[in-house]
Amino acid sequence: MAKKALFVKAKELKTDVAVIKDLEVSIGRIFDETWTEPVGPTPFPSITDLREWDFKLLQRYKPMYMPFCDLCCLCTFGKCDLTKDKRGACGLNMAGQQSRIVLIACCIGAATHLGHARHMVDHLIEKFGRRYPLDVGGVNVQLEAPITRLVCGVRPRTLGDLEDVVDYLEDQVTHLLSATHTGQEGSNLDFESKVFHAGMVDHVALEVADIAQIAAYNFPKADPEAPLVELGYGTIETHKPVIMVVGHNVISSVGIIDYLKENDLYADVEVTGLCCTAHDTTRYSSRAKIVGPISWQLRFIRSGIPDVIVLDEQCIRADTLVEAQKIKAPVIVTSDKNCQGLQNRTKDPADEIVADLVNGKVPGVLILDSEKAGEVASRTALEIAPKRKKFKVIPTVKEIIEAAKKCKLCNDCIRACPEGLLIPEAMREAAAGNLQLLVDLYETCIGCARCESACPNDFPIHSFIVAAAEKILKGEKFKIQAGRGAIQDVEIRNVGSPIVLGEIPGVVAFVGCANYPHGGIEVAEMCKEFADRRFIVVLSGCSAMSAAMYKDEEGKTLYEKYPGDFDAGGIVNVGSCVANAHIAGAAIKIANIFAKRNLRANYEEIADYIHNRVGAVGVAWGAMSQKAAAIAAGCWRLGIPVIVGPHGSKYRRMLLGRKDHEEDWYVYDARTGDRVYVGPVPEHLFYTAETKEEAMVIIAKLCMRANDTSKGRAIKLTHYIDLHKRLYGTMPDDIHLFVRTVTDIPITMKDEILDILKKKGWKEGRIPDPTLLPRLIRKMKE
Amino acid sequence: MQAESWQTAEVPGPTKALVITKPEVVVAMVKRTKRPILIVGHEAVDIDAGDEKLIDYTIRLAKTAHIPVVATAHIVGEFIKRGFPPAAWMPAVDITNRLQDPEWKGLDGKGQYDVALFTGLPYYMQWILFSTLKHFALNLKTISLDRFYQPHATWSFPNMSLKDWSENLKIMLSKLGGK
Numbered sequence A: 001m002a003k004k005a006l007f008v009k010a011k012e013l014k015t016d017v018a019v020i021k022d023l024e025v026s027i028g029r030i031f032d033e034t035w036t037e038p039v040g041p042t043p044f045p046s047i048t049d050l051r052e053w054d055f056k057l058l059q060r061y062k063p064m065y066m067p068f069c070d071l072c073c074l075c076t077f078g079k080c081d082l083t084k085d086k087r088g089a090c091g092l093n094m095a096g097q098q099s100r101i102v103l104i105a106c107c108i109g110a111a112t113h114l115g116h117a118r119h120m121v122d123h124l125i126e127k128f129g130r131r132y133p134l135d136v137g138g139v140n141v142q143l144e145a146p147i148t149r150l151v152c153g154v155r156p157r158t159l160g161d162l163e164d165v166v167d168y169l170e171d172q173v174t175h176l177l178s179a180t181h182t183g184q185e186g187s188n189l190d191f192e193s194k195v196f197h198a199g200m201v202d203h204v205a206l207e208v209a210d211i212a213q214i215a216a217y218n219f220p221k222a223d224p225e226a227p228l229v230e231l232g233y234g235t236i237e238t239h240k241p242v243i244m245v246v247g248h249n250v251i252s253s254v255g256i257i258d259y260l261k262e263n264d265l266y267a268d269v270e271v272t273g274l275c276c277t278a279h280d281t282t283r284y285s286s287r288a289k290i291v292g293p294i295s296w297q298l299r300f301i302r303s304g305i306p307d308v309i310v311l312d313e314q315c316i317r318a319d320t321l322v323e324a325q326k327i328k329a330p331v332i333v334t335s336d337k338n339c340q341g342l343q344n345r346t347k348d349p350a351d352e353i354v355a356d357l358v359n360g361k362v363p364g365v366l367i368l369d370s371e372k373a374g375e376v377a378s379r380t381a382l383e384i385a386p387k388r389k390k391f392k393v394i395p396t397v398k399e400i401i402e403a404a405k406k407c408k409l410c411n412d413c414i415r416a417c418p419e420g421l422l423i424p425e426a427m428r429e430a431a432a433g434n435l436q437l438l439v440d441l442y443e444t445c446i447g448c449a450r451c452e453s454a455c456p457n458d459f460p461i462h463s464f465i466v467a468a469a470e471k472i473l474k475g476e477k478f479k480i481q482a483g484r485g486a487i488q489d490v491e492i493r494n495v496g497s498p499i500v501l502g503e504i505p506g507v508v509a510f511v512g513c514a515n516y517p518h519g520g521i522e523v524a525e526m527c528k529e530f531a532d533r534r535f536i537v538v539l540s541g542c543s544a545m546s547a548a549m550y551k552d553e554e555g556k557t558l559y560e561k562y563p564g565d566f567d568a569g570g571i572v573n574v575g576s577c578v579a580n581a582h583i584a585g586a587a588i589k590i591a592n593i594f595a596k597r598n599l600r601a602n603y604e605e606i607a608d609y610i611h612n613r614v615g616a617v618g619v620a621w622g623a624m625s626q627k628a629a630a631i632a633a634g635c636w637r638l639g640i641p642v643i644v645g646p647h648g649s650k651y652r653r654m655l656l657g658r659k660d661h662e663e664d665w666y667v668y669d670a671r672t673g674d675r676v677y678v679g680p681v682p683e684h685l686f687y688t689a690e691t692k693e694e695a696m697v698i699i700a701k702l703c704m705r706a707n708d709t710s711k712g713r714a715i716k717l718t719h720y721i722d723l724h725k726r727l728y729g730t731m732p733d734d735i736h737l738f739v740r741t742v743t744d745i746p747i748t749m750k751d752e753i754l755d756i757l758k759k760k761g762w763k764e765g766r767i768p769d770p771t772l773l774p775r776l777i778r779k780m781k782e
Numbered sequence B: 001m002q003a004e005s006w007q008t009a010e011v012p013g014p015t016k017a018l019v020i021t022k023p024e025v026v027v028a029m030v031k032r033t034k035r036p037i038l039i040v041g042h043e044a045v046d047i048d049a050g051d052e053k054l055i056d057y058t059i060r061l062a063k064t065a066h067i068p069v070v071a072t073a074h075i076v077g078e079f080i081k082r083g084f085p086p087a088a089w090m091p092a093v094d095i096t097n098r099l100q101d102p103e104w105k106g107l108d109g110k111g112q113y114d115v116a117l118f119t120g121l122p123y124y125m126q127w128i129l130f131s132t133l134k135h136f137a138l139n140l141k142t143i144s145l146d147r148f149y150q151p152h153a154t155w156s157f158p159n160m161s162l163k164d165w166s167e168n169l170k171i172m173l174s175k176l177g178g179k
Helices: A051-060 A094-128 A146-152 A161-178 A188-217 A251-262 A275-284 A294-302 A320-326 A350-358 A370-388 A397-406 A412-416 A423-431 A436-441 A450-454 A461-468 A470-474 A489-501 A521-532 A541-548 A577-594 A603-613 A626-637 A646-651 A692-702 A710-728 A747-760 B024-032 B054-065 B076-081 B092-099 B123-136 B162-175
Strands: A003-014 A019-030 A062-065 A228-231 A242-246 A270-274 A289-292 A308-311 A331-333 A364-366 A478-481 A507-510 A536-540 A571-575 A616-620 A642-644 A653-656 A666-669 A675-677 A684-688 B036-040 B069-071 B115-119 B141-144
Touching (some): A051 A062, A051 A188, A051 A603, A051 A626, A062 A188, A094 A161, A094 A188, A094 A251, A094 A577, A094 A626, A094 A653, A146 A161, A146 A188, A161 A188, A188 A626, A242 A251, A242 A275, A251 A270, A251 A308, A251 A370, A270 A275, A270 A294, A275 A289, A275 A541, A275 A571, A275 A577, A294 A320, A308 A370, A320 A331, A331 A370, A350 A364, A350 A370, A412 A423, A412 A450, A423 A461, A436 A461, A450 A461, A461 A470, A478 A541, A489 A577, A489 A710, A507 A521, A507 A541, A521 A541, A521 A692, A536 A541, A536 A577, A541 A571, A577 A603, A577 A616, A577 A626, A616 A626, A616 A692, A626 A642, A642 A646, A642 A692, A646 A684, A646 B123, A684 A692, A684 B092, A692 A710, A710 A747, B024 B115, B024 B141, B024 B162, B036 B054, B036 B092, B054 B162, B069 B076, B092 B123, B115 B123
Parallel strands (some): A228 A289, A242 A270, A242 A308, A270 A289, A308 A331, A507 A536, A616 A642, B036 B069, B036 B115, B115 B141
Antiparallel strands (some): A003 A019, A062 A653, A228 A478, A653 A684, A666 A675
């Protein structure tokens, strides 16, 4: 393991042979010599060390900016009008400003995961010690931290080893954020390179947080058969006291479960949660339950079921305290990043805090000690539940109809709704006693309640929808596989060859938030489609939950129907947001375990390998957060394309290839040094799809890679053409760009495709050993 | 005339779309343009435009005014079913990206377009794609044919009732010589 920045200074040093004055020795890092792999070119890279690689990608995938605002209002020069590429008072133009905003977003995302990782590492070291081993999969996972090894060039073996990594990451985020200050970076492409760096930093932070918690909390360790756990409102035993946990950092939830177990109370209390904390709670204890993704927060609180609400960090509604007070449920906040204005009671005796919460003396408290928070939450839930009697604020049918009669049909609700849901029509029908249109809104509603804020009558419109659909809500009973964590080394060995050669048509990762255009069912449908096509389907976060919330005709969810192996046809839940590290990690492992490429501090070569050979695509269908942006940015630097849903267009910048620009699609043949045209593979690096159908076609298309064998390319083309014909109703118009040799043509479509190729004037090409890096050419051309 | 964004918070900046107060404005623009293009999003299949779906209207408009059509998302098949293969189909982000590129030679290789008419995309997505074109396609004029005000277009209808909007579309078509 590396130690950083060793510095020795001696004013005067006397030896037998000499006197040395003002000796100063400075050593940047000391590397662990027990790891025999040579250190690559970029250990602990600075914000410019991988700039050349970034520029290669940015040359092929040029940014297309989609300004969300015409102005810049970040300093007192402004506001500055940047319309039509005007420059602001600081000299920055619109492209620079947009890329700067993307960098700020990615810094926020990376800092958030990193803050989480820092808290996790510090807490676990305090609890288990620095020497606690990082076992994330026993003998099945020798390569425990592929991203950290790749980026930093170190091999973390213990919790203590992660401290140096986190130090490095914090340093990088500081530098990146400083580049966004007025009068710093001026080039949009350099901003973009820094965006990639922020993404890479983010991926290391994800890995640090997850391997630390897997090891210390004994989460499923790379287990393809991790237990099936319960998900959905309907699975919650509402006669018991219910503790609702929300957020991403599981430490306080562990405190709750430990307290309940130690006091033999776990059977008496329901511990249930939303968002990634819920994922990780079920990784810690399979008895814990998941309510649903982030968009279920308001509906669950207003149902009155939670007796105590415990918040940690990230993606939590800022008005949780206000909502909790409506149902008379106390709130315990447990993160220094999310204090909600509550009094810090960390040092007070638990008895006093519980009494104050149960008696309603305070609406909530801040407790920055997970064990105390666990005790207070548990005891408060037990004491307050009989008093609250599940007090709820969901209106009755009669109340809805009465309100609907008073509705002015002003359209303010629909104009505030991100989805443009037809709320006024539903209200008009409700006034006539028909609630069906309100019921119909339930599946698509993302639970933001902007409709309520906009309503001039202050109607609780979201509650109207939830009340009308109460039967659906109560019927939500599903199974999801608990997050399995890492991918085993042996799984990588088994699939490495078929993925790189193209015989497994792709790895599709459905990740991110729940800001879906048409409800979570689209995620489930896409997962099923690609699992049936023998892609490897990987999930995390809210997407993993949404995919569980639909059943087939036999009443089975995807997780009950498909295996959890990282193999063709598998549906693999890795876990929470921080578990996304294992998805990128799997791609990196393929380069190392299967292809035997050196990993250690060898970022550029491994990214080049992944970009040209590993047919992986990320899909963040409901992405909304800055964290999702940072995760995507980490994929971009690895050359992995990311697709977002239509709301993802609001990330303000796409990275789009131009298949009509032939010159963009040449690689070097590492065998000969020849420059070879390989077609637009993958065509885009960051892409917004308008519809699910479009996304499915582009997923299949973006899985193609320059290295595909003819057999592999034929398989990939089969899926692309088949999906295009079924969903678009016609043959793709660009097949000629993806057929390199006649043997690439799917055998069942040979005549049809040959005819198309002839009309397009297609000429046969060849399949190189592809690389974008001249230094990897083994034999230079004369 | 002032108009408000349909989605309340989607306010732009100092430069807002000119409001199409009467359909003759669009007719004049289309008649004057040398290289128009019509981009049709997936919602056109479901949106009612008077007695027909919006997609059917766009076909009649394209035929009447001789405007090439780009179908976005997955709806090319819907055009083909109606016996009108579009000039091209491509993702909304791809056609926008090409329209902002001054070097692009167009679908027919004859050069960049001077007017782009859009309809049938999700409001918020259309909003942001218009923003790209407003800022970076300096020689392109954009027109929104949707019934909700799109502030980043060059020209847009204000927010209108379905009835008024359908009537405007009808007049537009008839003034262009169609039925």
